[in-house]
Structure formats: structure tokens, C-alpha cells
Amino acid sequence: MFNPFSLTDESGYQRWRRARLARPAPSAARLRVRLARLATPSEAELEAIATRLASDAMVLIETSPTQLDAAALLALGHALGLRRTEANHFADARAVSRITPTDGQGDGRGDYIPYTERALNWHTDGYYNAPDRQVQTWMLFCLHPAREGGENHLLDxxxxxxxxxxxxxxxxxxxxxxxxxxxxxxxxxxxxxxxxxxxxxxxxxxxxxxxxxxxxxxxxxxxxxxxxxxxxxxxxxxxxxxxxFTFTHKLSAGQGLITTNVLHDRSAFTPAAPGEPARELLRIRYIDRVTTDSWTL
Ligand SMILES: [Fe+2]
Incomplete structure (x- = not known):
């Protein structure tokens, strides 16, 4: 039994390293999985998601923007076998966060960079959580992109x-x-x-x-x-x-990322012009991980 993450197992590490670097770098073409019905994915679609997560740690989902809402995302997570959500301070009762610049509601959101138009530096999600509440999976889906900016970089x-x-x-x-x-x-x-x-x-x-x-x-x-x-x-x-191996992508409406909590950042973006919808994304975090035997239909 080899352990590539043990510093005392150099040959195990070298074997794992070769295999990891032999996989192609992530690209939209490689990561893309189209879902005909976001809330009720087929077995083949679930398998495509789990396969991409296992090899690249991230998958780019495409669906029609009209299908995208919190309930559909929760149903997708459930179908993938994700049960235990991790809610942050501003998530709703179902642990869904609406990531959009604060409109001055005075709930303190504007003090947190995710809820502004500013750039977000590299991080993994939930790094401030307790050891037993570490985020293993997150999904981030786009309802409205910013006109300019709001691009993500991701790294396994x-x-x-x-x-x-x-x-x-x-x-x-x-x-x-x-x-x-x-x-x-x-x-x-x-x-x-x-x-x-x-x-x-x-x-x-x-x-x-x-x-x-x-x-x-x-x-x-x-x-x-x-x-x-x-x-x-x-x-x-x-x-x-x-x-x-850095994947650079700007989500368009109806697109989303599911990842095994990879490193990521976000570039700054332009505020919405009058009459234009603000940049708006939906995010759910889980302390569960997708495995090839975890999905349910
Ligand atoms: Fe994040």
C-alpha cells in the first residue's frame, strides 16, 4: 500500500506524481457536462460529473438559465449523494448563499468581500471552519454574470x-x-x-x-x-x-462549477448599470464529497 502524501514514501509519491501530471490540464472543453434537466440528472450525467471530479477536482455544468434556482441546485446535490450542507452566516435556511453585491440592506454583508465588486484572493472555502466541518464540495452557479470582470481562477x-x-x-x-x-x-x-x-x-x-x-x-x-x-x-x-493547471473561466448565465473545494479566486467586476441585473450567483457548500457510489436517482 503506497501513500503519496507521506513524506517517507518517496517512490509512492513519484508514482502518484507521474500519474497526476499525465492527466490533461483543465479546460472548458474537458470539464463541461451538459445537464438536460438540472434538478433530475440522468445516471450518465451523474457519472460524468463524478468522473470529472475524481480526475480534475472540478466540473463545469451547463444548463438552461431558466432551470437554475436554489431548489434545483439542492436537488442536484442530493442526486450526487451530497447530504450535509455547510451554511455560512449569510446563507438562507437551506444553506444556499446568494452571492451578489449588497444593495445597502445594512445586514453587514458589505463588510465581506464576496458581497462586493472587489477581487477575492486565493482561498479554499470554509478555511475558518472547525476541523469536523471542513468543506469538501462546493457548487457555484451563475444567474447573471457581470458585464466586465468576475472571472474565476481555479487550481486543484x-x-x-x-x-x-x-x-x-x-x-x-x-x-x-x-x-x-x-x-x-x-x-x-x-x-x-x-x-x-x-x-x-x-x-x-x-x-x-x-x-x-x-x-x-x-x-x-x-x-x-x-x-x-x-x-x-x-x-x-x-x-x-x-x-x-490553472483553470480560468467566467461563468455565464446557466453555467456552474462543482468542485472538491479547490483553490480559487475571483477578479473584480463592474457594478450593474441602471436597468441591468447585478452579478448574481448561487452557492452551496457541503461537508460531503461526491464518490462514484454516492449518487442516488
Ligand atoms: Fe470561495
Whole structure:
């Protein structure tokens, strides 16, 4: 039994590395799966999604925009075997978040970059969650794109792991440390909305690599020491350097991404002109992962 994510199993790592790099880089043509009926996918469509997630960690779904709503997305997730949603502060009761610039409702959303027109830096979702509430899957579907901007870059954490380990295995050791990366408690008016959480950047669950990361500079607590500093610098550099396996895409209406919580960012975008719909996306996060035997029809 080999373990490619163990630093003591070099030959296992090399075998896995060769196989991973032999797969084609992600492109819209490679990742695209068309769904005739978003809420009731066929067995062949579910298999196509699961296959793409297993090999590329992401899939680009296309459906007609008229089919796209929260209920249809939840039904798709259910059909894929995704049961346990992970709701953030602004998600609705079904854990669906409507990602659109705040219209000044005064609920505090405008303090969070996702709900503005500003660029979002590289991260995985839910990096501030407790260890047992880590996001394993997210879906992000577009109701209305921005006229200009709002493009995503995505990168499979397996590629990040591989590039860093090739550069220096000590980067991996630093990023797998149980106290590598912490998020201080979120306290508002003396009330703890979220306790502090600390954990590794890279971890392995059921043989699969998981990554929790944010490139943000504020409200994060990295472990002190030169090894962690060097690993962080290598990660920062990776995002500007890794072009081959980075998937760049601007979602159009009716398109969506489902991923195994890959690294991603978002470019800034133009505000809606008068009479034009605002950029609007629907997002659901799950702590479940799609496996080829997990879907139900
Ligand atoms: Fe995100």
C-alpha cells in the first residue's frame, strides 16, 4: 500500500506524481457536462460529473438559465449523494448563499468581500471552519454574470501540493503541521460568533488530500518560524507561476462549477448599470464529497 502524501514514501509519491501530471490540464472543453434537466440528472450525467471530479477536482455544468434556482441546485446535490450542507452566516435556511453585491440592506454583508465588486484572493472555502466541518464540495452557479470582470481562477490542491513538494519537501512538512494555520475568533460586541480554529493547510482524509488556505493577510495566524514563512512564500509564488493547471473561466448565465473545494479566486467586476441585473450567483457548500457510489436517482 503506497501513500503519496507521506513524506517517507518517496517512490509512492513519484508514482502518484507521474500519474497526476499525465492527466490533461483543465479546460472548458474537458470539464463541461451538459445537464438536460438540472434538478433530475440522468445516471450518465451523474457519472460524468463524478468522473470529472475524481480526475480534475472540478466540473463545469451547463444548463438552461431558466432551470437554475436554489431548489434545483439542492436537488442536484442530493442526486450526487451530497447530504450535509455547510451554511455560512449569510446563507438562507437551506444553506444556499446568494452571492451578489449588497444593495445597502445594512445586514453587514458589505463588510465581506464576496458581497462586493472587489477581487477575492486565493482561498479554499470554509478555511475558518472547525476541523469536523471542513468543506469538501462546493457548487457555484451563475444567474447573471457581470458585464466586465468576475472571472474565476481555479487550481486543484493536488497540483499545489505537488509543486511545493517538488520545490522543497520541508514546505509540505510545515503546511501539514497541526498548528500551521489559524483563524482568530470572530467576536462582535463581545459575542463570539465563531471560536478560534487552528489546523494544517494540507491534510489527508480517507486517502484524499484536503487543503484549507487563504491568501488574506489580516485575521489569520500562521505558525511562527522560518519553515512556515518559506512555505507560505512558495504558495504565494505558486499562484502567479502555475499557468498550466490553472483553470480560468467566467461563468455565464446557466453555467456552474462543482468542485472538491479547490483553490480559487475571483477578479473584480463592474457594478450593474441602471436597468441591468447585478452579478448574481448561487452557492452551496457541503461537508460531503461526491464518490462514484454516492449518487442516488
Ligand atoms: Fe470561495
Amino acid at each position: 490542491p493536488e497540483i499545489a501540493y505537488l509543486r511545493l513538494r517538488d520545490a522543497n519537501p520541508e514546505h509540505i512538512a510545515a503546511l501539514m503541521h497541526p498548528e500551521a494555520f489559524g483563524i482568530p475568533a470572530h467576536v462582535v460586541d463581545g459575542q463570539v460568533l465563531r471560536p478560534e480554529h487552528c489546523g494544517p493547510v494540507f491534510s489527508v482524509h480517507g486517502g484524499r488530500l484536503h487543503m484549507r488556505y487563504s491568501a488574506r493577510r489580516r485575521h489569520v495566524r500562521w505558525r511562527q518560524g522560518p519553515e512556515t514563512e518559506a512555505a507560505r512564500a512558495a504558495l504565494d509564488e505558486l499562484f502567479s507561476r502555475e499557468a498550466v
